[in-house]
Amino acid sequence: MDKRNNIDVLSRCVDYLARNKRSVGVELNKANELTDLVDYNKEQRLDLNLIRVFCTVCEYQSITQAADALMLTQPSVSNAINRFKVLVGAPLFFRQGRGIAMTAIAKHLYNALAPMLVEIEQTVQSVKTFDPNTANRVFTVNANESFIDLIQVEIEQATATLPIEIVFNESNVDEQELYQELQSQQLDLALDIVAPKEASFKSQLVASESLACVSRGDHPQFAHGIDQASYFAAKHVFYRFQRQNQRVAELIATRHLPTRQMQGEKSSLLSMLSAVSKSDAICISPYTYAKNYQQVFSLNIMEMPFPSQKMDIYSVWTSKNHQDPANKWLRTVVNNAVAKVYQKTVV
Template sequence: MGDEITNKLGQQVYNKLPMLDLNLLRVFCTVCQHSSITRAAEQLGLTQSSVSNAINRLKHALECELFIRVGRGIEPTAIGTHIFDTVQPMLDTIEQTLMGIKAFDPSTSKRVFTIYANEAVIDLLQPQLDNALAHLSVRVVLRNSPVFEAEQFQDLQMQKVDLVIDIVPPKLKMFSCQKVAQERIVCVVRQGHPVIKNHLSRDDYFAAEHVMYRFHRDNMRVADIIANAPLPQRTLYSEQSSLLSMLSLISKSNAIGIAPYIFTQNYAELFKLTLLELPFETRPIDLYSIWPTKHALDKSCIWLRKTIVELIEKAYNLST
């Protein structure tokens, strides 16, 4: 079946190649990546009608269906998938080559980079970043990561952000990553807690009410990600989208929570908190720098990745 598709498509492309607008292939591949005309149009800076028209022109040029509708979205046909798998790596290679040629000087560039990171990373990284960029023209803006990872990868793919720092490595080949740090998670209780003192038992942990951080990866909360075995259900006291708000609420209640050690240690005295080891086996949290694979040779992105790795290493070394 694959050979039949390849042979049929190859003959059609050969016959049409002198008249084929190769820009249509870029539009087509972008639609494939997003499974959406709307999101593809947004990334390309075109109207939806322009993208639809481009797909129709390519469809008529190749004399074959390229997409089928599935639910609210679209997916490529067998021939469409074959075209995408063949053409997209070529487009990426072209883009990488051109990016590698373009020079980048952070002392004169007015570019503004955007990075997604969680609150704990931003809290550590921002002072280091301010010092590093003090005498440069380039700017780097740190923004809180979306609650769900699908949104941040979509924004990375659409170039709304340049880099993501996250606790879960990407699963798709269109993204590359590098491990940049490791953090352990601790339990946080207020000083003077009526039950939990200087030691936390498993029974006390699961009997307590929990302030939870609204942050999900792989459809799991952080506690479930770091636990070596499935955890029993916890009683929800409150859900917060900010770590600082979570720590503040814990300091005013008998509820408990979990948080990154270094971040929480910096605010333990302010909020009068006690940090305790978790009463179940856990693994540390890894932090990854994540970027689009096609930007591997982009000199500006190479500078950004190198700078962020160096600053994160410095920030974590100073805090341990």
């Protein structure tokens, strides 16, 4: 009985389809069009993660480094960039040497999207809470050894009763490496002598340091100071530290300096002062740092023999961490330590 009923129902359905073939076909076409539209919308729907990946690749100009920064695999980053390229409908990168470079469209998109992404991240960061009395955290700060030497004690005193550690990184990197380490969160903060120009970074002037010319204490030629002729005639021990493709002396000079004779180059200020104390060569050092080691190495500290400006010191951090309570606390502690050492009020 059930079998006959099923056959009857099936027969009636076939008859209905035969009588209404055209109308059913129209409905099926509409259904197919609707399905295609849904699939199209899925493909065109903006995934905000693609923007983050795109901006990171733009910043590093490298799929590999972007993947490391985002803690993703290289294929995942490549796939995201390809999806974003399909969404945009235009090429975004092209190969240049061993790396990649942005197309004009990619540059336009990055300039428009990066500030929005930073603003979103700042908004999210601003609602976080941070209590230095309970936060068990390690902060990493990059600084020149002279800065570290001056503020380390102040930092240790400020954090003595807290479950927080501030670790200083003395690596002598160039600007691009420094900024990449900040972007990739390897560093929380940096103290540097040049303020970054990129919108993805923030900076604050925290102090200004005078530089001095240094020789060994018993140098017969410089018992009463040094003049320009003697300065450029002498041999120099250089400190291996450059910004904007210039050494410190060129950065602070108010006019172009003649070429100096190099006796040697040191990667450490301390080793530079030590070398000068054992030779007839001279060097340039932050005045406060040289003063701290004057007796240790029996140094003669002299005024610079040419017109020069002070060396500014900036704290530098990423724009996306500008409103982060933890990073704001770190900046306050470090800036106050610098201000106390230099007896300068931080603005």
